[in-house]
Amino acid sequence: MGVLKFGRYKGIAIAVIIGLLIGVAGGKFTWDSTPAQTTAQVSAASGGFVPPGQLDTDYMFASGGQAGTLITYGLPSMRIIKTIPVFAPDARTGFGFTPETKKMLGDLSWGDAHHPTMSQTQGTYDGNFCWINDKANNRIAQVDLRSFTTTQILNVPNLMGLHSLSTDPDSKYLFTASEYSAPVVDGKPNYAPLESYKDSYYGIVSVVDTNKAGVQAGQSGKMNLDYELIVPPYDYDLASVGKGASAGLAVFTAYNSEEASTDLEKNSAKFDRDLTLVMDYNAAQKLIDAGQQDAVINGVKVIDPRKHPGIAYLLPIPKNPHGVDISPDGQWICYSSKLDPVVTVVSTEKLKKAIANQDYATTTWGLPVIKYQDVQEAQIPVGVGPLHTQFDDQGYAYTSLFVESAVAKWQLGTWKVIDKESVNYNVGHIAVAGGDSMHPFGHWLVALDKMSLNRFLPVGPGYPVTEQLFDLSGGAKMKLINEVPSDREPHYASIIPAKLMHPLSIYQKDASRPNSIWSDDQAKVVRNGKDVTVYMDVVRSHLTPDQIEVNQGDHVTMYITNIEQQPNVSHGIAISDYNINAAADPGETTHIEFTADKAGTFPYYCTDFCSALHEEMMGYLLVKPN
């Protein structure tokens, strides 16, 4: 569906993207989406309430966690506007039911979606794409924010537990790493006994090219895997890509420097500091461009940084660090230590100097270990269980405190904590609008809490999690103004002002699109041996043709075009007992294939309540018994 869909609006896409890029390159966004509706005004009395008929001011894209989705919220109302299927089938949209999307999902019917990452141009969210990872099955998906659909899923070989996802200020690359180490073996099962963990297991850093150049040329922006690094068998947790002062670096937290492979909750918490990873990705790219990778493993160019000084360094950071987040100007690299109540700030300037001086503490796993005291700028006593830090546009940072169930606000430069607000309860990630980019928008902070006991009406033993919205615009103190439950469990979220988005409202009619038809008289059923192809159009209130007869065992292909050009008039098509539903939004052509192995009479019908005669919008598939 992705390929087809993109084809459908390639013309518009080119215009929009080029327009946007020119706008951004010129220093401002030229696209203006101000809607006819008024937008929300937040008042103290009504918190985040957005009265009927008013629009939210911002979008939030949150991962859907184990549901494998990307969830679109409106802020400040916190209403879910759309759930975008990414790693799991979704009959509602036909995702995973059309041949194109079935192929995209492969043999997998779920994903563990963690870290939505917004595309950026010159360090600002540009509203083009949102990428998101699947920790369980080591994949990265690309969601097109014009159509709000998943347009690519990239399998990333060699690593296990693909957990982090971060991009550079121009979104040329995506960086990720293995949360769990594993044997790395070419062309054979990656089996090695756990007794050999320290020798046979590796961490992996993967670098993905987003094909930004392709996007600029109006292409679909297909990602491809650029190269990987093998790294020590620690557990790589979060990543952050440098910007401004730190441009060209990518940093990764890691726990389990102990290299334990059992009882991790005890055995990986023994050392006071863990060795985290600092990578010079320009140096790595230069090596790759010169064809000097050390191996090609399962089709991926792999660098062993032990053999190439200047690519990877280890940096000790207090206890089981979780998040690492770089300040908007790139100067400060902020590590949150799960098991030490501090955020450690590393100075980019000092880090670069330490690397330039080559004055290392020691060498571990063949990699130089930077001296902690050489690069540390500050240790901020933020509170217990710090996990993640985000930044606003006023020089402040915000750190989530899982154990303390609070968010700490502190100042860059003075390193003073100036506010702390309780959350309910056990906050994981936090999201500030634009808070991981060079140009944060501030204003909103959402705390993604993991527990919700007593916060919402009870719904049985499986509790929801809680998302809490803070207003940052009222001075030093953060103000809690709204909260909503969420099915378990969004991990990270990104917030973007509505005016930076440029969604399509329909797919344009494209008479040259393969297999589409645009009027009832073009509808037809074509038989070629046992292959039957149906060219169908749908429009209020009929499906044409509305009678199809095939023989048992025929292979049936249906191309279904919604010929409406009015926004909001979508049609679905279900075939009873054939486990098929697909949807076609205005101007879209969708595609169904199945083998008519069950004989009998099977109604098909529109599944979107599209008109007063919606229920009359049906037909019969007759499968004649052999």
Added chain:
Amino acid sequence: MGVLKFGRYKGIAIAVIIGLLIGVAGGKFTWDSTPAQTTAQVSAASGGFVPPGQLDTDYMFASGGQAGTLITYGLPSMRIIKTIPVFAPDARTGFGFTPETKKMLGDLSWGDAHHPTMSQTQGTYDGNFCWINDKANNRIAQVDLRSFTTTQILNVPNLMGLHSLSTDPDSKYLFTASEYSAPVVDGKPNYAPLESYKDSYYGIVSVVDTNKAGVQAGQSGKMNLDYELIVPPYDYDLASVGKGASAGLAVFTAYNSEEASTDLEKNSAKFDRDLTLVMDYNAAQKLIDAGQQDAVINGVKVIDPRKHPGIAYLLPIPKNPHGVDISPDGQWICYSSKLDPVVTVVSTEKLKKAIANQDYATTTWGLPVIKYQDVQEAQIPVGVGPLHTQFDDQGYAYTSLFVESAVAKWQLGTWKVIDKESVNYNVGHIAVAGGDSMHPFGHWLVALDKMSLNRFLPVGPGYPVTEQLFDLSGGAKMKLINEVPSDREPHYASIIPAKLMHPLSIYQKDASRPNSIWSDDQAKVVRNGKDVTVYMDVVRSHLTPDQIEVNQGDHVTMYITNIEQQPNVSHGIAISDYNINAAADPGETTHIEFTADKAGTFPYYCTDFCSALHEEMMGYLLVKPN
């Protein structure tokens, strides 16, 4: 999972149900769920806003439409608290991933969920079950409202387009019918050419026994298909089961008295009145109990009502009637005519008299046709495109107007329209709290609108639908106080006050539960030839065992018990690359089975962020290559 789950809390379930039933039988509800939190106070200033820390007052259960789910909202905030998977797999909860729930879903991975139906005791919602139908695949599911999980899916043979779902005041039966007619054939494909539609196609009414007696005895309330009627090949749309004055009757709307099988949007809209169905289900049950069914077709007892006078009657109703809804006292049967701007009110008393007098207009398809003028009490000019009617506790009725995009409020008895409010836009169903039962609660009305253009931030060519909340407590006029988008598309919803619900907060520890273990030292891996069984416990922050080695090709069964007894501490378990995720809520045992056909090293990990050491809660599955 359903079977296992129920087993787990059977003891509690018995106590709760018996307690509740006694309470209800005594004329009041004795169970009091008033939470520690304050509950929402609605103010004019804040509309439906529920400030952080306050609870909603009511639950709304809405069908998830093509997503095959049941969605739990809180009112008045309209926040989605929990999405319950019903007809489609959901990795988040393990539904469709455990052997028990895979079996429940069969070969199907989606459903078109339409009409949630709340269980009732003496005509009042009792908070025990919510049943919901799958229009696409002709199934009815039972959702247990103590655990908020799907506990049974019943396939209903012989009919196509299972659309309506209604229950009697004691929820002894569920009634449904075929929206689409089809051949009815025993033991062979139901194939017949469309040319023979009028002779070979039939409508079907299906009556399901909810096993209420079983529920009362503390059993699981498993539904079974009681019997079916064959009826004329019209398109049966909605159903309503009699109560009070009309107890023992079930009424069904139908369009397509024209018996068309093509171009239905034209050909089924030719007659000014359609023949709807009136059924005396006590008479039908008596026949079944006496073993006097006319046939057994695909395992179902079937009555041909043409052969048994006194079971089924046809009743002409103006043009393509959609909803039929019976007033709380059972006196008034209200038909909404899609293509005629009226609600037709039929008097139960007159209907019974007409049947007793046997003075019919004619006979069609072998069934007596009741004279319209004999039974009609009123025709209310509600507005254009009436679809559904609900009732409050003050003697008012509310009818949705699809074409007019409005809800009309009118008075029972005077038949006067006293208010009409616009909705945005094209409302299908409406839900008033308890509004289809003998004891409506009134207060809230939700309009389930099909369009949302300009109501929410744009999200690409696939628009959400809109749910709008009206406050009915302010006198004659309905007041719009909140609106939320929803993924396409909830059809119907039921609203129940929170105090009538009795959800579980955990599953009790049950040491006698088969395959469960309750401490780390009971954890084990048992090999029997190529069958490997793992007995695992999960608790913050470890999975025991955390190393499992099997041989390629082994069949692996895992029983995983969450031994926590603290509410809100759920754990998930994902196995990388094996397309497996399951969840275990506190005290729950879940179950995974797979063949270890891929050799290599596969991390498994907890997918619910359960503690500061959640990420350390992992293990390794090693599959040794052959």
